[in-house]
Amino acid sequence: MTVILSQSFTGISIGAVLLLIALGLSLTFGQMGVINMAHGEFIMAGAYTVYLLQGPISSAGVSLLLALPVAFLVAGAMGALLEWLLIRRLYARPLDTLLVTWGISLMLQQLARDLFGAPNVHAEAPGWLSGRITLFGGDDPLTLPHARLFILALALSAVVVLTLVLRRTPLGRRIRAVVQHRDLAEASGIATARVDRITFFIGSGLAGLAGVALTLVGPIGPTMGTNVIIDAFLVIVVGGIGQLRGAVVAAFALGVLQAVMEYSTTVSVARVTVLIAIVAFLQWRPQGIHTLRTRSLA
Amino acid sequence: MTDLLTRRRALIGYAAAAVLLFALAPLVLSDFRLGQFSRYLCFAIVAVGISLAWGRGGMLVLGQGLFFGLGGYAMAMHMKLADAGDGGLPDFMLLYGTAEALPWWWEPFRSPVVALAAVLLLPMGLAAVIGWFVFRRRVRGAYFAILSQALAAAFAILLIGQQTTTGGANGLTDFQGFFGYSLLDPANRRTVYFVIAGTLLALMLLTRQLFRSRYGELLVAVRDSEERVRFLGYDPALVKLAAYVLSAGMAGIAGALFVPAVGIISPALIGIVPSIQFVIGAAIGGRASIAGAVIGAVAVAWAQTTLSEEFPSAWTYFQGGLFVLVIAFLPGGIASLWHLAARRRPRTETVMAA
Numbered sequence: 318m319t320v321i322l323s324q325s326f327t328g329i330s331i332g333a334v335l336l337l338i339a340l341g342l343s344l345t346f347g348q349m350g351v352i353n354m355a356h357g358e359f360i361m362a363g364a365y366t367v368y369l370l371q372g373p374i375s376s377a378g379v380s381l382l383l384a385l386p387v388a389f390l391v392a393g394a395m396g397a398l399l400e401w402l403l404i405r406r407l408y409a410r411p412l413d414t415l416l417v418t419w420g421i422s423l424m425l426q427q428l429a430r431d432l433f434g435a436p437n438v439h440a441e442a443p444g445w446l447s448g449r450i451t452l453f454g455g456d457d458p459l460t461l462p463h464a465r466l467f468i469l470a471l472a473l474s475a476v477v478v479l480t481l482v483l484r485r486t487p488l489g490r491r492i493r494a495v496v497q498h499r500d501l502a503e504a505s506g507i508a509t510a511r512v513d514r515i516t517f518f519i520g521s522g523l524a525g526l527a528g529v530a531l532t533l534v535g536p537i538g539p540t541m542g543t544n545v546i547i548d549a550f551l552v553i554v555v556g557g558i559g560q561l562r563g564a565v566v567a568a569f570a571l572g573v574l575q576a577v578m579e580y581s582t583t584v585s586v587a588r589v590t591v592l593i594a595i596v597a598f599l600q601w602r603p604q605g606i607h608t609l610r611t612r613s614l615a
Numbered sequence: 616m617t618d619l620l621t622r623r624r625a626l627i628g629y630a631a632a633a634v635l636l637f638a639l640a641p642l643v644l645s646d647f648r649l650g651q652f653s654r655y656l657c658f659a660i661v662a663v664g665i666s667l668a669w670g671r672g673g674m675l676v677l678g679q680g681l682f683f684g685l686g687g688y689a690m691a692m693h694m695k696l697a698d699a700g701d702g703g704l705p706d707f708m709l710l711y712g713t714a715e716a717l718p719w720w721w722e723p724f725r726s727p728v729v730a731l732a733a734v735l736l737l738p739m740g741l742a743a744v745i746g747w748f749v750f751r752r753r754v755r756g757a758y759f760a761i762l763s764q765a766l767a768a769a770f771a772i773l774l775i776g777q778q779t780t781t782g783g784a785n786g787l788t789d790f791q792g793f794f795g796y797s798l799l800d801p802a803n804r805r806t807v808y809f810v811i812a813g814t815l816l817a818l819m820l821l822t823r824q825l826f827r828s829r830y831g832e833l834l835v836a837v838r839d840s841e842e843r844v845r846f847l848g849y850d851p852a853l854v855k856l857a858a859y860v861l862s863a864g865m866a867g868i869a870g871a872l873f874v875p876a877v878g879i880i881s882p883a884l885i886g887i888v889p890s891i892q893f894v895i896g897a898a899i900g901g902r903a904s905i906a907g908a909v910i911g912a913v914a915v916a917w918a919q920t921t922l923s924e925e926f927p928s929a930w931t932y933f934q935g936g937l938f939v940l941v942i943a944f945l946p947g948g949i950a951s952l953w954h955l956a957a958r959r960r961p962r963t964e965t966v967m968a969a
Contacts, residue, residue, distance in 0.1 A: 412675045420938035427931035550761045585776025589769045603752040
């Protein structure tokens, strides 16, 4: 019984990580159609922010909490800069944004290598995150590490805040208007270019938050972005373009599937099985879990 | 008239390439440099396939490492077994001491005929299955690019995970012979180079014929307006499938030739990063032109080995920056410079919308 519970918790916590790394992408890829391969490096920037803040601030707890807004701003600023320099010229050529941002991601990885060295570094976890909650005491307890619960809480609050911003604020209304009909939005007096940049800022900032969370479960290194970027894209592909709800469902579904497969086979076989499941799923719903009904032929 | 002109120009181009590859390169390059050159030519073979699937077909194939790896491993497994002799086990299996008997899926590769067939059939078969599922449901654009990339990543992870039967992250290496000829002999390594150069030229010519055929026109039509082709009564999925399968076959051949030329195949050569690097060469040279893709692939691979030896960090910035500039501001690649210089509309104009 506890085996099932602890495996589902593993699945949910993998899902929470997936959700965090994919959330920003669901804005920039989903809403804007820009395939940002440098998203993984924005995540890396968030992770290195934690590492850097731990230098001057000795208390790991304070530096982690402080890193959340700082990483959001750092990664967001990088995203906005990238949008202004390159991506705004490429909105009509989505596949080319993929290649261009890959070039950027190569350079950012090398920059990280030059600044921080090629080997991975570790950030110290605060004391209040190193414990674990034990349920069903006895021979076969179910333990929930605080760090995992923190990531879950962070992922869920990010989703809630993002949903509120998109649904309830004037900015969110403008973002949705630009997504749904760019020309009409422009004609209604919305500065679409500015909205694009703000959307990119928020999406990239969310990558920074994901980077902070990743320092709790793994090392910080120049290649950490490459390792997570494919997973993030797969979540969006399964979830459906531009659908926050789809991304949430897809992240947790893939997380649980991965955990179940890892339990019964090996990590590598689990990865391959999850991929085959995704291809099979796209047979059934080529546009992902949640799709907008349109008359478009695509 | 113009057709005759382009045909004559192409003929001169191919003749020059043949002279360069078969006479000049072996004459001026040392054995070591010639070995490196064979490696670049293997990447160029992959680039021909990319120019077919991406340049003409509009399908951004980011997972060519998967097919390159299938071809490479098929060849490497045969060479390992041939080195081990009748009933012998490959050295790395003895080293790990886990496998007493050969895994059943290694057994067929003892036969050179099966191995050579597998070099083509494994990548093309897998591409056919993937493509059938993906194109039939009209998965395309970014979705297709990401899926193809994820498959390459999964293949590399799978190979690393099955260390006792695949050699894991070390891959397969230390080959002695190639179909009975010793690879230690420089003369035989030259022969391998000639085989690679010949294969490259043959595949370039075949692909050029394909571009000029009715099928080639159909492929461009699907790229530019898939729905119109559908309404005309063709099945765009089959058109795209054929291009994808052919490009996978070329990557497989390239992988198979890479093994005797370089002497190693490993997961590090086929994951996400090398898969994208295949595309980088083709993109910088010019995705829509076969010669452009080939020259780009060779130039980037050459620059990578020579420049990264001296300045590893500067090379990465340079490569990334070059890639960004070419894709963003010159989508037709270096090949389109010639058209721009001649004040003509680049023929690759339509690619930009794809």
